Amino acid sequence: MNYTRDNMAGLLRSHEINPTxxxxxxxxxxFSRQEHLSADQVMAAVNTRHSETSKATVYNTLKLFLEKGLVSEVIVDPSKVFYDPNTTPHHHLYxxxxxxLSDIDAGSVQISGLPPLPDGxxxxxxxLIVRVRRQP
Amino acid sequence: MNYTRDNMAGLLRSHEINPTxxxxxxxxxxFSRQEHLSADQVMAAVNTRHSETSKATVYNTLKLFLEKGLVSEVIVDPSKVFYDPNTTPHHHLYxxxxxxLSDIDAGSVQISGLPPLPDGxxxxxxxLIVRVRRQP
DNA sequence: TGGCCAATCTGGACTTTGTCTAATCTCGCG
DNA sequence: CGCGAGATTAGACAAAGTCCAGATTGGCCA
Incomplete structure (x- = not known):
């Protein structure tokens, strides 16, 4: 799969997002990076060379992508949210x-014994987040 | 177990924290609430009636408690960190x-098939955070 | 083509959470 | 009693994110 800008337009449309x-x-x-980026990093990536997209638009757009199921949020760092272009079930290694931050494929991981949810x-x-640290 | 202020002093000392x-x-x-509180909520709880403890002290103290293993951090909400008086292994329902935010006992939950960690x-x-929402 | 309108984008002010610093306070101990 | 290390404080600051009112865009129809 090729993440050209043209393909992006199609991807957006297929998620009912007007491709501006x-x-x-x-x-x-x-998507071209296939990495976890924070809003800040998205801003920087989009505005290399000359400024093209405002902060408000970046935040609005990421929220829109999230609602439409195009990306998912990863909350691992108290100071910023990461956005993940991978929306298939998977876990994270931080x-x-x-x-x-990297992905752990959900395929081989099994979680069992979770209690029933509260009613309704x-x-x-x-x-599932595995927090690791370099061996001291 | 009784969470009197006197017992708190002992608890702090047993974790090498000077009990001020x-x-x-x-x-x-x-500890008396046995609940997950954010720094803000701790501030409010401590400063009912007249102001007694500054913001800086609340943040410093929570960080100290964390280092000394007296509480743990729970990162589930992008906008604030919760502090958890329960440091035994357990999971969360959000x-x-x-x-x-509530606890899920780790006892019956099994996680298997995690890939090996990167070297070092x-x-x-x-x-493990189970995010739930009220049925629409 | 030209004009219209709704959707979108924008700068900048604002809020909230958390950090930092320099000054002050406290308290055990000689 | 007075000293000094450790603790606390007010308030300035930083960073992430939200909000708003006005400007821009672009698809559509005559």
Whole structure:
């Protein structure tokens, strides 16, 4: 799969998102890298050379992508949210000292024995985060 | 177990923390409630009636408690960190719309099939968060 | 083509959470 | 009693994110 800007337009449309210039650039930044980026990093990626997209638009757009299921949020660092272009079920490995975040495929991981949910509640997601640190 | 202020002093000492007035109040706020509180909520709890403890002290103290293993951090909400008086291994249930956070005992939960860690890395902790939402 | 309108984007002010610093306070001990 | 290390404080500051009112865009139809 090729993450050209043209393909981004299609991707956005298939998620019922009107593909504007800014949205295409933001999607491109996330998907071509296949990495976890914070809002700040998206800003920087989109505004290399000359400033093109405002802070408000970056935040609005990421929130929109999230609602439309195009990206997911990863909350591992108290100071910033990461956005993840991988929306298939998977887990995360977080290197505490470097801040590096990587995926753990959900395929082989099994979680069992979770208690029943409170009445009238539905699961929105299960986040499994393995926090690791460089051996001292 | 009884979470009197006197017992708090002993608890702090047993974790190599000099038990000052402010630290005892903060420990008392966390342990007598047996709940997850944010720094803000600790501030409010400690400063009912007249202001007694400054913001800087609350933050310093929570960080100190964390280092000394007296409390643990729970990162589920991008906007604030919760502090958890329960340091035994356990997981969390987070009600997304209300912000309510509760414990899931680790006893019956099994996680298997995690891939090996990268070389030279040690696990610092495994966070399992079940995000739920009220049925629409 | 030209004009219209709704959707989108923007700068900048604002809020909230948390950090930092330099000055002050406390308290055990000689 | 007075000293000094450790603790506390007020308030300035930083960073992430939100909000708003006005400007821009672009698709559509005559």
């Amino acid at each position: 210039h800014q949205r295409i650039e933001i999607a491109h930044a996330l 290197e505490v000292d470097s801040g590096k 509640m539905v699961t929105e997601g299960i986040d | 007035h402010q630290r005892i109040e903060i420990a008392h706020a966390l 009600e997304v719309d209300s912000g309510k 890395m040690v696990t610092e902790g495994i966070d």
